[in-house]
Amino acid sequence: MTSYFAGIDIGSMTTKVAIISDEKKIVGSAILPTGFSASKTAEEAIRQAKEKADIKNGSIRRMVATGYGRNLVAMADEKVTEITCHARGAFERIGNALTLIDIGGQDSKAIAITSSGKVDKFIMNERCAAGTGRFLEVMARALETDLENLSSMALNASSRSQINSLCTVFAETEVIGLIARGANRDEIAGGLCWSVAERIVGMAKKVGINDLVYISGGVAYNNAVISAIGKQLGKNVQMIEEPQLNGAYGASLIAMQR
Amino acid sequence: MASDSREMWARLGLNMEKHDALLSILGEAYPEIYHKQNNRPKGMTYFDFVISEIHGLRVKELMDHKEKGGKVFGTFCLYVPDEIINALNGISIGLCAGTDFSIPDAETVLPRNLCALIKSFYGFKSAKICPYFEVADVVIGETTCDGKTKAYELLGDIHPVYVLEIPHRKNEDTLKLWRKEIEKFIEKAEEITGQKLTLDKLREATKMNNNKRKALQRMNSLRWNNPTPISGKDALLINQVAFYDDVIRFTDSVNKVADELEERVAKKEGTFPENAVRLMTSGTPYAIPNWKLHHVVETSGYPIVAEESCVGSRYFSELVDENASTLDEMLDNIAKRYFNIHCACFTPNDERLDDIVDLYKKSNAKGVINYTLNFCTPYLVESQRVKDRMDKEGIPFLNLESDYGMGDVEQLATRIQAFVESI
Numbered sequence: 001m002t003s004y005f006a007g008i009d010i011g012s013m014t015t016k017v018a019i020i021s022d023e024k025k026i027v028g029s030a031i032l033p034t035g036f037s038a039s040k041t042a043e044e045a046i047r048q049a050k051e052k053a054d055i056k057n058g059s060i061r062r063m064v065a066t067g068y069g070r071n072l073v074a075m076a077d078e079k080v081t082e083i084t085c086h087a088r089g090a091f092e093r094i095g096n097a098l099t100l101i102d103i104g105g106q107d108s109k110a111i112a113i114t115s116s117g118k119v120d121k122f123i124m125n126e127r128c129a130a131g132t133g134r135f136l137e138v139m140a141r142a143l144e145t146d147l148e149n150l151s152s153m154a155l156n157a158s159s160r161s162q163i164n165s166l167c168t169v170f171a172e173t174e175v176i177g178l179i180a181r182g183a184n185r186d187e188i189a190g191g192l193c194w195s196v197a198e199r200i201v202g203m204a205k206k207v208g209i210n211d212l213v214y215i216s217g218g219v220a221y222n223n224a225v226i227s228a229i230g231k232q233l234g235k236n237v238q239m240i241e242e243p244q245l246n247g248a249y250g251a252s253l254i255a256m257q258r
Numbered sequence: 259m260a261s262d263s264r265e266m267w268a269r270l271g272l273n274m275e276k277h278d279a280l281l282s283i284l285g286e287a288y289p290e291i292y293h294k295q296n297n298r299p300k301g302m303t304y305f306d307f308v309i310s311e312i313h314g315l316r317v318k319e320l321m322d323h324k325e326k327g328g329k330v331f332g333t334f335c336l337y338v339p340d341e342i343i344n345a346l347n348g349i350s351i352g353l354c355a356g357t358d359f360s361i362p363d364a365e366t367v368l369p370r371n372l373c374a375l376i377k378s379f380y381g382f383k384s385a386k387i388c389p390y391f392e393v394a395d396v397v398i399g400e401t402t403c404d405g406k407t408k409a410y411e412l413l414g415d416i417h418p419v420y421v422l423e424i425p426h427r428k429n430e431d432t433l434k435l436w437r438k439e440i441e442k443f444i445e446k447a448e449e450i451t452g453q454k455l456t457l458d459k460l461r462e463a464t465k466m467n468n469n470k471r472k473a474l475q476r477m478n479s480l481r482w483n484n485p486t487p488i489s490g491k492d493a494l495l496i497n498q499v500a501f502y503d504d505v506i507r508f509t510d511s512v513n514k515v516a517d518e519l520e521e522r523v524a525k526k527e528g529t530f531p532e533n534a535v536r537l538m539t540s541g542t543p544y545a546i547p548n549w550k551l552h553h554v555v556e557t558s559g560y561p562i563v564a565e566e567s568c569v570g571s572r573y574f575s576e577l578v579d580e581n582a583s584t585l586d587e588m589l590d591n592i593a594k595r596y597f598n599i600h601c602a603c604f605t606p607n608d609e610r611l612d613d614i615v616d617l618y619k620k621s622n623a624k625g626v627i628n629y630t631l632n633f634c635t636p637y638l639v640e641s642q643r644v645k646d647r648m649d650k651e652g653i654p655f656l657n658l659e660s661d662y663g664m665g666d667v668e669q670l671a672t673r674i675q676a677f678v679e680s681i
Contacts, residue, residue: 068668083676107669119680124673126659 007251010069013105018248028053089250091117103219131199153189154224160190197228216246301515332394344463352501355379356545358662474574485528490562538623543568564621602636625654
């Protein structure tokens with residue numbers, strides 16, 4: 001009979017579940033908007049992930065919850081912070097010392113991970129949306145586009161607008177001002193992605209840049225941000241496999257090892 | 259609160275409506291934060307009582323003291339020499355500065371980007387919600403940081419203020435300046451109290467304040483045992499009450515708690531399990547009722563066993579040498595004692611880093627949380643020095659910046675829990 005382990009990561013914007021088999025492979029997963037009731041969303045996400053994993057012969061032995069809503073999951077056997085879970089997930093994939101940059105919906109963090117997989121140092125953004133997915137979401141709206149297109153627009157731009165404000169509210173005003181002055185929308189998008197990267201690179205430098213730098217979280221799908229981080233660090237920066245599930249994956253691995 | 263307290267507050271000219279609101283917030287927060295703890299020492303009953311009468315009985319005592327011709331000195335800093343005030347029949351009171359309740363009022367005058375402690379104390383006066391302020395004949399300010407220095411100018415418009423100049427370097431020359439500054443302060447204090455400083459009175463007051471410091475040293479060093487016999491929150495409360503309670507009664511109460519803690523240590527009885535991850539803090543002060551950091555850390559399951567802080571080790575670690583045959587010698591000893599407090603207003607300030615390492619080792623802590631109030635420039639910038647030194651010593655270190663608002667409690671909890679997971 002196969003044993004399964006689950007990790008659930010309740011973020012501010014999305015809830016992620018990863019179920020692994022005892023070979024540490026993800027056999028089922030789910031990503032849902034967190035919405036108002038984090039506990040209901042959690043139940044639904046677990047149900048969907050189980051369905052995908054097609055668990056007939058065996059059951060979930062242990063579950064670890066992480067993310068800001070970790071204390072809302074009644075079913076979880078243990079709660080572990082997202083720092084530890086992200087580090088665990090990334091180290092499992094990479095197997096070497098690395099600096100992990102996680103850019104989530106409402107917070108971003110940088111974690112320096114040692115060659116033995118231990119969290120050496122970490123830093124999280126202050127309590128505001130600067131340098132997070134939320135920032136990009138608000139800016140995409142100001143540019144009347146969506147997140148995916150924001151990235152392509154930024155990559156298309158031949159130069160970028162200067163965005164000076166780190167604050168989401170002020171930056172939105174700045175973007176509206178730029179549009180009013182007839183600035184190129186692609187260039188504004190380029191400026192926005194660059195400014196998010198600057199904010200995050202500043203944080204990452206505080207914990208230390210290892211030879212390997214990986215990005216997790218939903219914003220990892222934004223190639224413009226990844227490329228800007230790479231340029232600013234002078235390094236080849238890569239997206240970690242299944243970046244949105246990285247925290248949940250780490251949580252499932254912790255569930256397995258206990 | 260008894261009706262005679264209300265009458266007293268009205269007589270002091272407090273804004274009764276706002277003051278009621280403040281007390282009701284405090285009345286709700288305190289039981290939630292303090293009474294729900296496990297296995298508190300019995301001696302904490304006294305401190306619970308002190309808090310329940312925070313604006314009542316103690317204020318009444320101060321009013322009675324004034325009626326008998328004594329004076330009340332309000333202070334905001336450890337550099338104000340309590341023994342001189344006490345020797346001149348004055349009472350020294352650390353004034354209110356620990357809640358964001360008074361900040362909106364302060365922000366009508368002070369800039370927003372200023373540390374919460376400064377805004378809080380200014381607001382307590384300008385909104386008339388602190389009876390201690392209204393009882394104080396004078397507020398003794400000090401030049402420890404630019405924010406306070408300039409805020410005292412503005413405070414001077416609405417309350418009598420006298421400012422002590424604190425040098426920012428430590429050498430023979432600045433010690434002389436500081437000694438001179440103490441002399442000037444004595445002149446001022448003599449003028450306010452109408453008393454003359456004598457060696458006998460100063461020696462007696464010095465002994466009394468040393469006894470208080472010794473009691474605090476004793477209680478705080480008992481926290482270093484594992485399991486820790488008292489929660490960090492309770493110890494913090496004692497360290498906070500030190501600033502405004504009657505010195506002799508306070509000293510007795512702390513010694514009673516310490517007696518009890520000794521018994522607990524002998525029985526290996528504690529407030530947290532023996533395997534709980536012990537933490538210490540370094541950084542800016544915790545003005546009453548700022549219990550936020552301790553509450554977040556301890557409700558996460560980790561006891562705080564020491565504070566390198568003005569409300570903590572900086573307050574009681576140094577004693578005044580009582581051996582002096584002349585008033586001048588005694589004042590030399592006092593000047594030296596205060597000059598040995600390692601505040602971030604000094605440059606360089608490597609002694610403070612030594613203090614943190616020393617306290618980390620003595621307290622058997624497993625990590626250091628460096629906590630700084632937003633916009634506190636000296637401590638914020640010095641955080642990098644602290645970090646570098648902790649890295650060098652291999653001491654796990656977490657840097658946190660916060661204020662009195664409750665909006666970041668969850669984020670703080672996540673950082674603290676992640677920090678402990680990484681130790």
